[in-house]
Amino acid sequence: MVQERPVRVERRLAAILAADVVGYSRLMHRNEEATHAKLTTLLTDGITHAISEHGGRIVKNTGDGFLAEFPSAVEAVRAAVQFQTRIRELTVADAADGRIAFRVGINVGDVIVEPHDVFGDGVNIAARLESIAEPGGICISSSAYDHVRGKVGVEFADLGVQNLKNIALSVRAYAVVQDGLSSAPGPSRAKLDLPSPPRLSIVVLPFANLTGDPEQDHFADGVTDSLTTDLSRISGSFVIGRHTAFTYKGKSVDLKKVGRELNVRYVLEGSVQRSGKRLRLNVQLIDSETENHLWAERFDKPVADLFDMQDEIVARLANALNAQMIAAEARRAERSVNPDAMDLNFQGYAWSYRGVEHMSEARSFFERALAIDHGSVGALVGLALVDLTIGASLLADNRVAYLSAAEANAIKALSLAPDHAVAHRILGGAYIFTNRSAQGIAECERALEIDRNLVGAHSAIGIAKFFMGRGAETEGHIVEALRLSPRDIFAHRWMHIAGMAKILIGADREAVAWLRRSIEANRNFPAAHFWLAAALGLLGERDEARSAAKVGLKLDPGFTISRLLVSEASNNPTYLAERERVCEGMRLAGVPEG
Structure with missing residues (x-):
């Protein structure tokens, strides 16, 4: 039997040049026809001629780039320098956000050659070097650098050893320096004046x-x-x-x-x-x-x-x-030497997400942002959020002043941005906690029309139903909020509201379950301990009720039943009548009358 000889695979040592358009998808998304026409012009007038002049061939086009093969690393680098210079000349008058620029990577390696493609690590390394080049820049491997050093009339910046994605061995890389600027990451970005990504x-x-x-x-x-x-x-x-x-x-x-x-x-x-x-x-x-x-x-x-x-x-x-x-x-903003209003707003919101105890830090950032930009909607909404969070606590001192400030800033924010969902939700919260629950629900529903996933609006409607004497409806809104954001920083407050509503409608055992969940989510929230004490007291579980009350008083020593009664958020007759059950339960648990 005659054994067939294996098909011979053609290999050769070659300089591989990989090039790619920076932000091609973004440019096409903005204007497909103009981008396609401009790219075609650049390939014809700037790139194809340079490659052929230096003995190379374009192996294939990739839509947003191309792959070229050269018999000489020196000629590959010369061609790249030539066409990158030409592209800058052809695009210098274009708007920065619509300007076409290429990244280039060059490597020398032993590759598998086919008529319309080349394969192997030599090709992959060139492609990876292209990905780390700056817009308008050229990165080459140490294998290419060894061939071209001192022969191409340009300088190189040593980028050190690079760990390239899906390449087993590290590769030392060098960046071409043109016009006194390196195409290493950093300098050429400023030269091209490309916009930085939106925050x-x-x-x-x-x-x-x-x-x-x-x-x-x-x-x-x-x-x-x-x-x-x-x-x-x-x-x-x-x-x-x-x-x-x-x-x-x-x-x-x-x-x-x-x-x-x-x-x-x-x-x-x-x-x-x-x-x-x-x-x-x-x-x-x-x-x-x-x-x-x-x-x-x-x-x-x-x-x-x-x-x-x-x-x-x-x-x-x-x-x-x-x-x-x-x-x-x-x-990111923390690392900024000169933060702008948006940087400060981000820091303010980040502090507010950490919980009620960090609202003073959040306020300081929002106030600084507003000092820089008096019309900053983000800062106005942030300040309103801080004041609403503090004022929404039925146990807070000066709560009316906080809620009034929240309302004023939310209204001002909406005058500047009428469809700001969070501002509508905060205004709704300010109405709800100042005995205007129907108006509050309307604002929250408007917020949900703009953003159906705004969890704070769902929970606020549940609270409003509680104050309107419709506590049986509260749980459904709280469940929806928890479904959308089960690990929310304010989840313990929502669970607390559900527990409060259950006590008011006489479902004390269910109230205990909700309030225990609230405490598990945040053991340092005193109100949940006091309301748990009330529910346990009403169930006749006096020892557990007193223990819960003691924990609450340890967290908030100044709490009394009288203090709860004066923090009025509703004059609804049904709510007021049902609230008497809570006071009775707290008395049974040993909470001070005041």
């Missing part, structure tokens, strides 16, 4: 369907679509549109490159997997500049109504991501 900018990459069942693609795509829509409702956010995001579907992507292409700071990616009657969704928020994971969550749900499940998952993610992105921006 709350994010792209939701298409969620991966790990099920293996194409029938589940619609669910994964639906989550991506809905989350993109909901995130766009976050005040001050910049969310890349669905059609641009879906150009990455099914592809292995470099997140740093995605961030640069789309000019966004954050990337959200996730996956969907179905197993039997359960569905699992994993999601993670990533800083595109560092590829650091900022937040991750996993959802396990029974497969029932996919649309209801999708709505719940999307709503919870939108609420969590809002807080996570603001926290990340606050950390």
Whole structure:
């Protein structure tokens, strides 16, 4: 039997040049036809001629870039320098946010050659070097540098050893220095005057369907679509549109490159997997500049109504991501030497999310922001949030003054931004805690028309029902708030409200369950201990009731029943009559009369 000879694979040593357009997807999203025409002109007038002049050939175009092969590293670098210079000349008059620029990576290696493509680590390294180059810059490997040093008339900056993605061995890299500026990360960005990413900018990459069942693609795509829509409702956010995001579907992507292409700071990616009657969704928020994971969550749900499940998952993610992105921006702002009003607002909100005990720190940042920008809606809403949070405590001193200040700042914010959902919600809260619950509910419903996932509006409506003597309706609104944001910093307050409502309608055992949940969520919230004492007292469990009262008094030694009675938030007759049960329960628990 004659054994067939193996097919010979053609290999050769070559200089590989990989080039890519900076922010191609963003540019195409802004103006497809103009971007395509301009890129075609640049390829014709600036790039193709330079490559052929230096003995190279374009192996293939990749839509937003190209791959070229040269027999000489010297000629590859000369060609790159020539066409990068020419592109700058051709685009110098273009607006900065619409200017086309290329990144270039060059490597020398032994590659597999086919008529219309080249393969191997030599190619992959060139592509990875391109990804770390600055816009308009050129990065080369040490293997290329050894060939070109002293021969190409340009200087190089040593970038040190680089750990390139999916490349097993580290590679030392060098950046070409042109016109006194290095194409290493940093200097050339200022030269090109490219805009920095908006602060709350994010792209939701298409969620991966790990099920293996194409029938589940619609669910994964639906989550991506809905989350993109909901995130766009976050005040001050910049969310890349669905059609641009879906150009990455099914592809292995470099997140740093995605961030640069789309000019966004954050990337959200996730996956969907179905197993039997359960569905699992994993999601993670990533800083595109560092590829650091900022937040991750996993959802396990029974497969029932996919649309209801999708709505719940999307709503919870939108609420969590809002807080996570603001926290990340606050950390950035802390490093700023000269913070602007928006930097200060982010820091203020980050402090407010830590709880009531940090409201003074939050206030200081909002006041500083307002001093810089007297019309800062974010600062006005932030100050209103601080005052409402303090005034909403029925046990706070000077609560009327706090609530009046919250109302004034919320109204001023709405005069500047009539559709600001959070401002409507805060104004609604100020009305609710000053005996105007019907007006408060109307404001909260307006907030939910603007942002259906605004959890604070759901909880506030539940509180309003409590003050209107309709405590039986309160629990449903609290459950909805907890469904949307189960780990919310204010969840303990919502649980407390549900427990209070249960006492007023005589469901003392259910009240105990809610109040214990509130205490588990935050053991340092004194009001929950006092109301738990009341519920236990009404149930005849006196020893436990006294123990709960003692814990409450340790946290708030000045609390008395009289103090509760003077902190009036409603004159509704049903509410006032039902509240007498609470006072009786507290007396049975040994809470001081005052």
